[in-house]
Amino acid sequence: xxxxxxxxxxxxxEALELMRKAGYALPPEFAESRKLMIDVPEERMRFxxxxxxxxxxxxxxxxxxxxxxxxxxxxxxxRDVYELLDLHISKCHLAVAGLPNxxxxxxxxxxxxxxxxxxxxxxxxxxxxxxxxxxxxxIELAPLIGLAxxxxxxxxxxxxxxxxxxxxxxxxxxxxxRLIVNPVSYRMKDRDIDEMVERLSAVITE
Amino acid sequence: MSKLFMFEKPxxxxxxxxxxxxxxxxxxxxxxxxxxQWGYEFIETPTLEYYETVGSASAIADHQLFKLLDQQGxxxxxxxxxxxxxxxxxxSRLYQNGNPLRLAYHANVFRAQQREGGRPAEFEQIGxxxxxxxxxxxxxxxxxxxxxxxxxTGLQRFTVAVGHIGYVNALFLEIxxxxxxxxxxxxxxxxxxxxxxxxxxxSLPLSSIDQQRLLAxxxxxxxxxxxxxxxxxxxxxxxxHAIEELGELWAAxxxxxxxxxxxxxxxxxxxxxxxxxxxxxxxxxxxxxxLGNGGRYDELLEKFSCKAPATGFGIxxxxxxxxxxxxxIEEDIECIIFSQERFAEAIxxxxxxxxxxxxxxxxxxxxxxxxxxxxxxxxSVTYLLGRNGKE
Numbered sequence: 001x002x003x004x005x006x007x008x009x010x011x012x013x014e015a016l017e018l019m020r021k022a023g024y025a026l027p028p029e030f031a032e033s034r035k036l037m038i039d040v041p042e043e044r045m046r047f048x049x050x051x052x053x054x055x056x057x058x059x060x061x062x063x064x065x066x067x068x069x070x071x072x073x074x075x076x077x078x079r080d081v082y083e084l085l086d087l088h089i090s091k092c093h094l095a096v097a098g099l100p101n102x103x104x105x106x107x108x109x110x111x112x113x114x115x116x117x118x119x120x121x122x123x124x125x126x127x128x129x130x131x132x133x134x135x136x137x138x139i140e141l142a143p144l145i146g147l148a149x150x151x152x153x154x155x156x157x158x159x160x161x162x163x164x165x166x167x168x169x170x171x172x173x174x175x176x177x178r179l180i181v182n183p184v185s186y187r188m189k190d191r192d193i194d195e196m197v198e199r200l201s202a203v204i205t206e
Numbered sequence: 207m208s209k210l211f212m213f214e215k216p217x218x219x220x221x222x223x224x225x226x227x228x229x230x231x232x233x234x235x236x237x238x239x240x241x242x243q244w245g246y247e248f249i250e251t252p253t254l255e256y257y258e259t260v261g262s263a264s265a266i267a268d269h270q271l272f273k274l275l276d277q278q279g280x281x282x283x284x285x286x287x288x289x290x291x292x293x294x295x296x297x298s299r300l301y302q303n304g305n306p307l308r309l310a311y312h313a314n315v316f317r318a319q320q321r322e323g324g325r326p327a328e329f330e331q332i333g334x335x336x337x338x339x340x341x342x343x344x345x346x347x348x349x350x351x352x353x354x355x356x357x358x359t360g361l362q363r364f365t366v367a368v369g370h371i372g373y374v375n376a377l378f379l380e381i382x383x384x385x386x387x388x389x390x391x392x393x394x395x396x397x398x399x400x401x402x403x404x405x406x407x408x409s410l411p412l413s414s415i416d417q418q419r420l421l422a423x424x425x426x427x428x429x430x431x432x433x434x435x436x437x438x439x440x441x442x443x444x445x446x447h448a449i450e451e452l453g454e455l456w457a458a459x460x461x462x463x464x465x466x467x468x469x470x471x472x473x474x475x476x477x478x479x480x481x482x483x484x485x486x487x488x489x490x491x492x493x494x495x496x497l498g499n500g501g502r503y504d505e506l507l508e509k510f511s512c513k514a515p516a517t518g519f520g521i522x523x524x525x526x527x528x529x530x531x532x533x534x535i536e537e538d539i540e541c542i543i544f545s546q547e548r549f550a551e552a553i554x555x556x557x558x559x560x561x562x563x564x565x566x567x568x569x570x571x572x573x574x575x576x577x578x579x580x581x582x583x584x585x586s587v588t589y590l591l592g593r594n595g596k597e
Binding site: 057061182 | 471
């Protein structure tokens with residue numbers, strides 16, 4: 001049996017659709033359920049529904065064999081898991097944004113983000129030392145109320161930025177969802193996992 | 207810093223209570239007995255080593271080392287593994303006439319944890335190092351011994367993945383031309399980032415044939431038939447040599463009585479710049495992390511001024527115990543509860559039982575608060591109370 005950690009929210013629907021396309025018979029009421037653990041005995045699968053940021057933790061510790069996680073989460077968490085497939089779903093990108101015509105504070109440039117590791121290594125690579133302020137959501141607020149000069153966040157359509165009067169300055173990385181696998185499961189359940197990779201590969205559209 | 211509560215321990219440090227101690231002892235003995243039967247001799251090395259020598263020679267990342275200063279100002283480390291201390295010991299004293307040396311250890315090693323719980327910072331490793339033998343039979347012996355020792359503990363379902371770092375290096379170098387470019391690709395493999403590996407390969411200015419060769423590497427895992435496909439991907443002598451070695455290894459493992467649990471995995475890269483040839487990892491059902499690993503490290507002893515080939519394995523006892531399904535321990539301690547009048551009789555009875563090899567607690571009745579709760583702890587209880595057996 002395979003245990004698969006799925007991210008609740010935005011990615012979930014698209015991931016489900018992809019798996020159905022690959023021929024996995026997943027029950028239709030799947031998405032509405034409030035259960036956190038759903039068994040699908042016909043496919044010999046168990047799904048656990050987790051916060052997107054936590055999927056990688058479940059997979060690294062091996063309580064889930066596989067998971068679907070955004071590249072943003074993989075970059076931020078740097079967990080020891082196999083990143084086997086780019087599913088090409090939930091496309092967006094990580095970007096630096098801020099108020100138009102604004103610049104970094106001279107002495108203590110501040111960056112607000114949900115991704116402290118990505119932000120600090122990005123600015124370090126740019127040769128800039130910045131102070132990171134970690135927020136859990138509504139990152140766009142930070143420059144508006146003077147908490148930070150810049151933000152690092154996910155941008156998909158750019159609408160949220162626009163409606164809050166912010167503009168994108170630089171793109172850090174493209175983000176799509178990936179199929180990740182625990183290193184022990186990759187060896188112990190290689191047949192089941194290889195089969196899933198093959199079936200998913202066949203239906204991925206770039 | 208907030209004030210510590212009296213029950214707190216440093217992050218990742220754990221107590222071993224009697225039950226776990228007994229399980230650990232049983233599993234350790236199953237492994238060490240087998241290792242001794244293969245003629246490996248156990249040694250101990252100090253808990254503290256110099257950072258400059260053993261600390262920097264070890265394959266463990268710098269931020270995982272516990273460091274402290276001695277009174278002369280030298281930086282010390284709590285040993286993060288046993289391979290580097292044994293290399294130091296072998297290079298400076300034991301390895302002398304160029305003949306093979308078989309050493310073994312069971313010891314606690316220390317790796318600092320910053321991220322989260324669920325990972326001990328101090329844990330016991332059991333392993334062997336076979337120093338001075340460059341033949342593939344030594345690699346096969348080490349793998350076979352590891353498998354047999356694990357079987358002796360009662361471990362049921364496990365898999366050993368075997369690869370060859372020389373193969374990966376040869377393939378990368380012959381296609382990419384220099385080490386710098388090879389390093390980029392090795393890093394993707396090391397980070398298990400196959401998506402990044404594929405994207406990077408496709409972005410390289412290579413012929414489609416060469417791109418296919420690099421992409422095909424990711425599928426090279428399975429039984430010995432993999433060797434045939436792996437051989438076709440490389441043209442250089444170094445690459446062919448690595449495949450020959452794996453072929454010899456497979457033949458040797460078969461002579462040892464091939465375990466079905468061995469699989470080939472040409473993508474296996476353990477630690478960067480540490481292993482030099484055949485390398486392996488062992489995995490078991492129900493544990494999310496490898497139980498242990500090993501391989502050939504022909505350049506480590508050179509760091510201690512002694513050129514010698516070597517190979518070995520190390521198994522983590524904590525993860526092995528997690529993987530074992532049956533860790534029941536029979537309660538085997540008996541108890542004699544006596545009153546003052548019959549103390550002499552109780553001593554005699556206890557001595558007699560202990561001579562027979564049984565475990566006996568001798569307990570004065572006055573020292574017990576709650577007899578019911580106390581006597582439940584033991585396999586059996588003998589009461590020697592009152593005068594002449596009358597209570």
